[in-house]
Amino acid sequence: EAQVTQNPRYLITVTGKKLTVTCSQNMNHEYMSWYRQDPGLGLRQIYYSMNVEVTDKGDVPEGYKVSRKEKRNFPLILESPSPNQTSLYFCASSLSVGELNTGELFFGEGSRLTVL
Amino acid sequence: QKEVEQNSGPLSVPEGAIASLNCTYSDRGSQSFFWYRQYSGKSPELIMSIYSNGDKEDGRFTAQLNKASQYVSLLIRDSQPSDSATYLCAPLGGKLTFGTGTQLKVEL
Numbered sequence: 642e643a644q645v646t647q648n649p650r651y652l653i654t655v656t657g658k659k660l661t662v663t664c665s666q667n668m669n670h671e672y673m674s675w676y677r678q679d680p681g682l683g684l685r686q687i688y689y690s691m692n693v694e695v696t697d698k699g700d701v702p703e704g705y706k707v708s709r710k711e712k713r714n715f716p717l718i719l720e721s722p723s724p725n726q727t728s729l730y731f732c733a734s735s736l737s738v739g740e741l742n743t744g745e746l747f748f749g750e751g752s753r754l755t756v757l
Numbered sequence: 758q759k760e761v762e763q764n765s766g767p768l769s770v771p772e773g774a775i776a777s778l779n780c781t782y783s784d785r786g787s788q789s790f791f792w793y794r795q796y797s798g799k800s801p802e803l804i805m806s807i808y809s810n811g812d813k814e815d816g817r818f819t820a821q822l823n824k825a826s827q828y829v830s831l832l833i834r835d836s837q838p839s840d841s842a843t844y845l846c847a848p849l850g851g852k853l854t855f856g857t858g859t860q861l862k863v864e865l
Contacts, residue, residue: 674853683857731800744849748800
């Protein structure tokens with residue numbers, strides 16, 4: 642089954658304790674992206690990756706890191722989480738964003754993170 | 758100015774009515790747009806895509822793209838309570854960013 646898998650789905654942690662949210666897709670997609678969603682603010686892009694070893698900042702990259710060592714995986718790293726990073730996080734992938742592709746984003750089920 | 762602007766709503770319509778959701782964009786180079794639907798606490802899902810000026814119909818949904826005026830809209834005919842959700846507009850492009858979304862409530 643074609644899917645984007647995020648883990649963990651729910652996490653409660655404390656300020657400063659490094660954590661990683663994993664994201665994996667099995668569709669051989671080139672494009673992957675991380676979003677956070679907060680009430681009233683919609684989906685905001687954190688980082689995106691157009692392909693392996695290529696990552697770029699989105700609109701709200703502060704406090705986050707990513708890596709894209711393999712095509713299927715795009716982990717989101719919070720080196721020193723703070724309470725303002727409490728949010729619902731979504732990973733998404735797309736075959737391509739080029740003109741010859743649909744650009745449809747496939748989303749993971751979301752990871753709800755609480756930082757105390 | 759944000760790349761994509763949407764009225765956050767909520768937009769309330771009675772069951773059976775037409776719901777009209779709008780999105781304006783700033784990048785004149787945007788050629789194609791997507792509409793995603795997101796139920797509360799769930800991930801967004803694609804419901805419509807439009808790649809050229811004009812209208813595109815799919816069942817009860819019609820997407821409209823007007824490049825001259827830089828807006829894209831989604832019409833939902835015969836609105837049902839199950840259409841109650843947040844609708845997100847997104848242009849095709851390198852960053853694939855979204856508007857803030859419009860919350861639609863279909864009332865019985």
